[in-house]
Amino acid sequence: MTATETTEPTEPTGTTETRTAELPEIAEPARVTPKDARQLTRLFLDRLAVLEEGTREYQYARNTLIEMNVSLVRFAASRFRNRGSGEMEDVVQVGTIGLIKAIDRFDLTREVEFTSFAIPYIVGEIKRFFRDTSWAVHVPRRLQEARVELAKATEELRSRLGRTPTLSELSQLMCLSEKEVDEARLASNGYVSSSLDAAISNGDEGETALADFIGTDDHALELVEDFNALAPLIAGLDDR
Incomplete structure (x- = not known):
């Protein structure tokens, strides 16, 4: 049977009926059920370990692994739904970076499920994202x-x-x-910022906001620049 011939539909949910380079060709990896994804992930990781990096087969196996396991990322991201920083889709994208690292670093010889191995990587990336984006002012x-x-x-x-x-x-x-x-x-001091409209006291004379304590513009400062610009010109004038 050639790679383009079809077989009976015996593949898990979400796969097509063809096989390429000993791996099932999955048309929509993201729609593979979690149960089937666990079985297929092991198969794809086995094959990925012996494929040459950069080849079409290698890229197919790696990309399919990522798409099949995005549900893991969404599961991990759901824990941070109430953190209030950015859209959930941004968090999923960041978590996917952790998934990719897990795929690239997974060791088949270790007696551990890929799911158990990948979750810490995914959560770690998401936590790093919140740590980096929770600052009101960017600091190193x-x-x-x-x-x-x-x-x-x-x-x-x-x-x-x-x-x-x-x-x-x-x-x-x-x-x-x-x-x-x-x-x-x-x-x-850069971790949390305060709104200028935030009330800092509520006395007899009414509510006081932080903006009330900020000085006003000194328009005389604008003259300093004018004086500095005119000084050399004035120095060049004669007495008259």
Whole structure:
């Protein structure tokens, strides 16, 4: 039988009736049922391990594995539905990166189901996405991670000492320089932003918003630029 000939419809739900390079040709991988996906995933991973990277067969096996297991990503993403950061489709796309990493790193010799192996990768990518996008102001990842460590160290020392720890004490516990600890403190200010319309007091004279404490524009500052621009021209004039 050639690769283009058809067979009896014995494949799991979502597959066509042809076979290519020892793998079932699946027309719509995303519509394969979870039960069939588990069986087919093992078959495709077995074949992927011996195929040459970059070949058409390799790309077919890898892409089919990704599409068949997108339901895993959606399942993991559903845990973060109430986090309120971005559209769920964005979260699924990020989680798919974790799925791809799991496919590329899965070791068939290990006695573990692919599902159990892939979920931590998917969830890890999604958590990293929320960590990177939850900041009101973008700061380097180094400082984002330092902020988390700073919070842990501060809480630990506060419990141990019964007071707010000093910069030096935090520096010693975190094994960072005082400058780096101070940078982490400043970075913490970028994690949450406040609306200028947010009420900060509600006294007898009415509600006070943060914007009420922000100074107004000083129009005289505009004259400074004019004076600097005119100064060399004025210096070139004669006495008259």
